[in-house]
Amino acid sequence: MLKFKLYYDKDEEEDWLKKMSLNGWAFKKFFLGFYTFEKCEPGEYNYQIDLLDNWNGDKDDYAAFMEDTGVEVIDQWWRWVYLQKKASDGPFEMYTDVESKITHYNKIKNFFKVALVIEVICFFIEFMATIKTGYYIFGMFTILLGAISLAILKIVWKCKWKIEQYKQEKNM
Template identity: 75%
Template sequence: MLKFRLYYDKDAEEDWLKKMSLNGWAFKKFFLGFYTFEPCEPGEYNYQIDLLDNWNGDKDNYSSFMEDVGVEVVGQWWRWVYLKKKTADGPFEMYTDVESKIAQYNRIRNFFKVFFAIEIICFLMELVATINTGHYIGGIFTVLIGLISLALLRIVWKCKLKIEQFKRNEK
């Protein structure tokens, strides 16, 4: 089965993959918003999504380490890694202590901050061009870029709130 979804929120994406597994569909691969699934026993797998520290990490080492702990690397898209583990093998949580959770959400927040900054620059450039030319097509693109900027700002803000929540719960 092939499904199309766009997610900016790692947690929401993980929840959706878990729900698909509960409905008897195992996540097989991902490419540009297209998720491929294959039939499985309902609830057979649990999923986690990880953001690698950098683009040039040793992917073979990472995959080998994951396999050693009973986790399968389903796929990787850029720095995002999709992982699955059989539910019968026990709970699956990549980051269990507060410090590692904070570090993970800091990485995610910083990752999206870069794209947010780029989108804001594009938005301002498009806004100026639209004002100068007066073309309504430019206005449509300005609104579209503005909406993308807001979506990125939302995920940056959500990560910030999660980090603050982890810090409060740590005390």
């Protein structure tokens, strides 16, 4: 089965993949919003999504390490890695202690901060083109870039909020 969804929140995407597994669909492949699924036993798999530290890291070592822990690397899209583990092997949580969760969400927040700066720059360039030319097409792209910028800003805020929650939990 092929499904199209656009996620910009990895937690929501993980929840959706888990629901698909509970409905008997195992995630197999991702490309530009297209998810491929195969039939499986309901609830057979749990999923996590990880963000690699950098693009040039040794992906083979990462995959080998994951396999040693009973986790299968399903797919990778740029720096995002989709991981699967049999539900019968127990709970699946990549980051279990508060400090590693804080580090993980800081990494995601910083990743999206860079994307936000790029989108805001593009927004202002497009906005200036709209003002100078008066063409509606530039205005439509300006609105689109503004919406993308707001979506990315929401991710940054959500990560910041989660980090603050974990810090409070750590201090308790």
